[in-house]
Amino acid sequence: MSDLLTLLGVSAAIAAGLWAWHHWHYRSYWFVLGYPLAAISVWATWRKVALGCGLTKKRQRFWFTTVPGLVASTGVVRVRRKWQRIAVDTKPFMWLPMPTRHGWRVTLHTLEGQIPADYAEVAERLAHSWGVHAVRVSSPRPGRVVLATTMRDPLVKVADLPASTELLKVTVGKLETGGPWTIDFTTVPHWINAGATQSGKSNLANALIVGLAPQPVVLVGFDLKGGVEFTPYAPRLSALATTRTECGALLDDLVTLMADRMGVCRMAGARNIWQLPPAVRPVPIVVLVDELAELYLMADKSEKDEIAKTSTALLRVAQLGRAFGIYLFCCGQRIGSDLGPGVTALRAQCSGRICHRVNDPETATMTLGDLDPAALVSARAIPAETPGVAIVAGQDGQWYRARSFYVTEQAAEHAARTHAHLAPAWDEVMAAQSHEIPAA
Numbered sequence: 067m068s069d070l071l072t073l074l075g076v077s078a079a080i081a082a083g084l085w086a087w088h089h090w091h092y093r094s095y096w097f098v099l100g101y102p103l104a105a106i107s108v109w110a111t112w113r114k115v116a117l118g119c120g121l122t123k124k125r126q127r128f129w130f131t132t133v134p135g136l137v138a139s140t141g142v143v144r145v146r147r148k149w150q151r152i153a154v155d156t157k158p159f160m161w162l163p164m165p166t167r168h169g170w171r172v173t174l175h176t177l178e179g180q181i182p183a184d185y186a187e188v189a190e191r192l193a194h195s196w197g198v199h200a201v202r203v204s205s206p207r208p209g210r211v212v213l214a215t216t217m218r219d220p221l222v223k224v225a226d227l228p229a230s231t232e233l234l235k236v237t238v239g240k241l242e243t244g245g246p247w248t249i250d251f252t253t254v255p256h257w258i259n260a261g262a263t264q265s266g267k268s269n270l271a272n273a274l275i276v277g278l279a280p281q282p283v284v285l286v287g288f289d290l291k292g293g294v295e296f297t298p299y300a301p302r303l304s305a306l307a308t309t310r311t312e313c314g315a316l317l318d319d320l321v322t323l324m325a326d327r328m329g330v331c332r333m334a335g336a337r338n339i340w341q342l343p344p345a346v347r348p349v350p351i352v353v354l355v356d357e358l359a360e361l362y363l364m365a366d367k368s369e370k371d372e373i374a375k376t377s378t379a380l381l382r383v384a385q386l387g388r389a390f391g392i393y394l395f396c397c398g399q400r401i402g403s404d405l406g407p408g409v410t411a412l413r414a415q416c417s418g419r420i421c422h423r424v425n426d427p428e429t430a431t432m433t434l435g436d437l438d439p440a441a442l443v444s445a446r447a448i449p450a451e452t453p454g455v456a457i458v459a460g461q462d463g464q465w466y467r468a469r470s471f472y473v474t475e476q477a478a479e480h481a482a483r484t485h486a487h488l489a490p491a492w493d494e495v496m497a498a499q500s501h502e503i504p505a506a
Contacts (some may be wrong), residue, residue: 093167096217101165104217108163108172108196115195116157119188123177125156158211168244169198169215176209185211186440200242204464220244221455221469227273229280234350234393236277238270239454239470247458247468249274249395251352254418255388258358259397260433261422266454267397268295270420270470271354272478274395275299279481282488284351284495286320288313290360298479301486304495313361314372317379319496320353320392324383327390338389349495350391353383358398362405377408384415402428419459423448434459441465 087095116122159175174185182205185192189201198215205211224240232250239247249257261267278285279302286305287296293308300306307313327339327348336342339350355361361376384394396416403410413432421433423445430445434457444467445457458468490498 097165100217101170104170105163108170109160111195112160113157115192117155118195119191121180121184121188122155122157123179124153127152127154166214166244168220169217171212171214174211174213176211182211185213202243214243216242216244221452221467224469224471227276227471227473230277233281234283234352236274238273238277239468241458242467247470249418251350251393256384256394256416257396257418257420258401258413258416258433259395259420259422260399260401260424260429261397261456262399262425264450264453265422265424265448266456266470267399267422269454269473270456271295271356271395271397272473272475273470274354275302275478276473276481278352279485280488282349284349284490286316286351286353288316288353288355290357295356296354298475299482302482302489304489305492310361310372310376314376314379317376317383319492320351320383320387321379323496324386324390324392331390339391348391348498349490350393351495352393352395355394355396358396358409359400359405362409373406377406381408381411381415384412400426400429401432402426403432417459420456421445422456423450434465
């Protein structure tokens with residue numbers, strides 16, 4: 067009896083120790099114990115999992131038996147001679163799973179006639195078969211597929227917003243892979259940020275303002291909600307438009323400024339402002355637009371000409387602004403084709419796509435429609451109790467679930483006031499462009 071109690075005590079102590087290790091330092095637990103067990107399980111079950119998910123192919127193989135007449139491996143065909151050619155299920159070749167911070171990844175060799183989409187279609191089945199949170203599929207080169215798994219959702223808890231160290235680059239959250247979610251305007255110049263009320267859309271704008279405030283950039287705001295969103299950040303904004311008329315005038319200024327920068331680049335023989343000498347290089351401008359749909363809504367025909375003019379100016383900035391240091395970040399609750407062709411044309415110029423929880427499928431389709439259809443399904447499945455979670459089109463052409471860091475309005479206001487000295491007046495921005503190129 068005492069031996070049994072001792073065994074139970076030791077087992078309980080080991081179980082408690084493992085639980086504490088898993089709870090208090092999951093990373094070391096995963097690399098030391100969790101990953102080896104997961105790798106062995108994946109290798110041991112791959113044939114059955116591939117067969118159940120329809121990833122195997124029939125191939126002819128020779129079967130050898132020492133006693134003719136015995137039942138073959140299929141359990142149906144009786145072998146009448148020692149050598150028999152039969153059809154067997156062949157699984158894709160799997161390399162050794164490699165550990166990652168939040169799971170593991172493994173490379174597969176596709177079989178004849180297979181494409182990465184065949185694996186993406188069964189990603190959810192693979193996740194359930196292996197008991198992991200999610201499986202993402204990518205293809206680094208033809209004939210290879212990489213399965214990246216996450217053991218648990220890394221978006222349940224995100225850290226604080228880190229300080230930005232590079233110009234026009236802000237880490238605003240975390241991707242489902244555990245990596246940083248970065249908005250880099252030098253790589254992806256224009257963005258669309260769609261989301262319903264309380265979905266995290268405004269929080270993302272706060273994170274962007276906090277990240278850009280200490281940088282040497284000009285911030286311009288278009289707040290069609292009467293100014294209630296961006297007015298608290300006015301100390302760091304060089305210009306703020308709160309009505310459609312003001313937005314039209316500010317867009318005209320941006321078009322004029324863009325034309326001036328075109329002339330400077332042409333005289334210097336430069337394709338963009340980043341090829342200009344530092345002495346004459348103009349400061350980059352980030353345009354933040356809130357409630358994009360308000361720029362296109364028409365109450366009566368008398369507003370038609372004003373809307374057309376505003377739409378054309380915004381589209382010109384989107385088409386030509388990147389080379390001349392003007393970048394867009396457009397937010398809206400509702401982005402649909404019913405707002406007119408101007409929205410569709412603007413969408414085509416914005417390669418950065420962010421879709422939070424939305425109230426209608428068309429907004430998700432307009433934001434993510436040219437991506438993988440699975441992205442639309444994921445966007446519509448974002449629960450209301452997870453604000454900040456969004457579907458993001460990555461710079462690598464893939465889409466990811468991501469969650470922005472929580473940034474309070476007070477933190478954004480504090481950043482705007484602290485770095486107010488970096489915000490030049492709009493008149494100074496318009497008059498600062500030099501048209502003389504210094505000699506080399």
